[in-house]
Amino acid sequence: MSVIDIKGLHKSFGDMHVLKGIDLTVEPGEVVVIIGPSGSGKSTLLRCINFLEFPDEGEIHVNGELIDPKKTNLDKVRQHMGMVFQQFQLFPHKNVLHNITIAPIEVKGLPHKKANAIARDLLEKVGLPDREKAWPSELSGGQKQRVAIARALAMDPDIMLFDEVTSALDPELVNEVLQVMQELAAGGMTMVVVTHEMGFAREMADRVVMMADGMIVEQGTPEQMFDGPQEERTQTFLGQVL
Amino acid sequence: MTILNVVKEHFWGFLAATGMTLQLTAVSLVLAVVIGLLFAFLKLSKNRAANIFADAYIGLTRGMPLIVQLMFLYFGISSILVLSPFWAGSLALAFHAGGYVAEILRGAIQNTDSGQTEAARSLGMSRFKAMRLIVLPQAFRRAIPPLGNQFIIGLKDSTLVAYLGVPELFSKAMTAAAANYQPFETYLVAGTYYLVLVMIFTWMVNKLEKRLTPHRQEATL
Numbered sequence: 001m002s003v004i005d006i007k008g009l010h011k012s013f014g015d016m017h018v019l020k021g022i023d024l025t026v027e028p029g030e031v032v033v034i035i036g037p038s039g040s041g042k043s044t045l046l047r048c049i050n051f052l053e054f055p056d057e058g059e060i061h062v063n064g065e066l067i068d069p070k071k072t073n074l075d076k077v078r079q080h081m082g083m084v085f086q087q088f089q090l091f092p093h094k095n096v097l098h099n100i101t102i103a104p105i106e107v108k109g110l111p112h113k114k115a116n117a118i119a120r121d122l123l124e125k126v127g128l129p130d131r132e133k134a135w136p137s138e139l140s141g142g143q144k145q146r147v148a149i150a151r152a153l154a155m156d157p158d159i160m161l162f163d164e165v166t167s168a169l170d171p172e173l174v175n176e177v178l179q180v181m182q183e184l185a186a187g188g189m190t191m192v193v194v195t196h197e198m199g200f201a202r203e204m205a206d207r208v209v210m211m212a213d214g215m216i217v218e219q220g221t222p223e224q225m226f227d228g229p230q231e232e233r234t235q236t237f238l239g240q241v242l
Numbered sequence: 243m244t245i246l247n248v249v250k251e252h253f254w255g256f257l258a259a260t261g262m263t264l265q266l267t268a269v270s271l272v273l274a275v276v277i278g279l280l281f282a283f284l285k286l287s288k289n290r291a292a293n294i295f296a297d298a299y300i301g302l303t304r305g306m307p308l309i310v311q312l313m314f315l316y317f318g319i320s321s322i323l324v325l326s327p328f329w330a331g332s333l334a335l336a337f338h339a340g341g342y343v344a345e346i347l348r349g350a351i352q353n354t355d356s357g358q359t360e361a362a363r364s365l366g367m368s369r370f371k372a373m374r375l376i377v378l379p380q381a382f383r384r385a386i387p388p389l390g391n392q393f394i395i396g397l398k399d400s401t402l403v404a405y406l407g408v409p410e411l412f413s414k415a416m417t418a419a420a421a422n423y424q425p426f427e428t429y430l431v432a433g434t435y436y437l438v439l440v441m442i443f444t445w446m447v448n449k450l451e452k453r454l455t456p457h458r459q460e461a462t463l
Contacts, residue, residue, distance in 0.1 A: 050364055052360050052363065052364065075363075075366050075368050076366070078363060078364055078365070078366045079365075079366030081364070082364075083361075083364040085357060085360070085361060087357055089355070089357045089358060089360070089361035090361075091358065091361070091376055091380075092380065093379050093380055093383065093454075102365075102375065103365035103366060103367065106367065106371055106375060107365060107366040107367055107371070108366075148361075151365070152364075152365070155365060155366060
């Protein structure tokens with residue numbers, strides 16, 4: 001059963017028709033990387049998957065269940081989806097440990113002890129075992145983003161959504177974040193990644209999806225997409241970024 | 243030195259009356275924050291009727307002189323509901339300050355990055371939990387300087403309750419000045435009490451702001 005199954009998804013903001021009929025499935029353990037020019041609707045698509053934006057038209061199935069944003073308990077749906085944002089969005093009034101434990105404690109009702117253990121384990125994983133008492137403002141961008149990944153993972157999600165998570169980082173900090181994502185992917189996590197990092201797409205993607213003007217132009221394995229793209233839009237785009 | 247005589251004669255009496263002033267201020271400001279928060283939410287609500295209701299309240303409290311609201315609440319309401327001068331005064335002060343507090347809190351909530359709410363919701367938090375655990379703590383911290391300002395105004399506004407017969411500091415000063423025929427000295431002494439109160443209060447607000455600002459955190463980045 002697909003983790004995500006999207007059919008005929010449309011989304012507009014006012015007069016702007018941002019998504020014009022998207023069909024996309026994501027299988028368990030799959031790493032899907034979405035590429036494409038700015039304004040092509042990549043981020044909107046990602047935000048529709050966890051219903052931060054409500055689709056205007058179309059169906060989204062999560063783990064086989066059709067989600068109706070008006071009827072389904074979206075809090076429950078989102079508990080099983082981690083999301084990492086371009087601007088980190090750590091909670092500035094909580095230290096690193098509390099940033100990670102707040103959702104497991106408040107949403108899942110885990111005891112503090114258990115949540116702390118999970119958080120420490122994850123901090124170890126993202127390479128920040130000694131920063132649990134730090135405030136977000138004391139961290140570098142790369143460290144913030146790694147904490148944000150740990151925070152999402154603490155809910156033990158079925159799928160992780162990454163929304164241009166390295167775009168706000170200084171170039172020398174990009175790799176430490178990509179490395180964490182690579183380890184996650186290698187560990188079998190289902191991931192949908194919107195990125196401009198073509199190196200990551202080529203190395204880690206099971207499938208690369210090219211979007212332009214609110215539509216999926218082409219998709220395939222990294223080899224198919226990078227070595228022999230069929231569509232002109234893909235060729236032009238890759239010509240510009242590679 | 244007549245002023246020393248005034249001090250000698252009224253030091254303890256004024257201090258006791260200061261206690262009443264502080265009670266009035268504390269009760270009215272706590273209520274004002276509760277009222278203010280309620281109306282901030284009504285104003286932020288997507289419900290049109292709630293917006294209009296909140297606008298009407300804020301417009302009324304900000305649009306009429308406090309002394310008029312005090313008289314109205316004390317003499318107007320007490321014809322239906324019997325209120326002691328203290329409670330009539332506290333409620334009127336709270337009702338008045340609540341409009342200002344509502345606008346302060348609404349602004350602070352609105353200025354919290356919407357990305358913070360999204361991050362909270364993406365972790366599975368309900369709208370209510372995201373507000374309580376993520377947005378409000380940040381909004382309150384940001385609102386401390388304007389709230390502190392409003393509280394200082396509230397403290398000084400409490401003088402008007404003297405006209406309802408509450409034995410607070412200013413009413414004691416009026417009585418003393420009428421008895422000793424030394425209004426200049428008497429009001430100077432009473433004014434100094436208020437000045438010291440405001441200074442202590444300002445110091446406390448600054449302390450609180452520092453305490454709630456771990457490492458001068460910036461909002462989101």
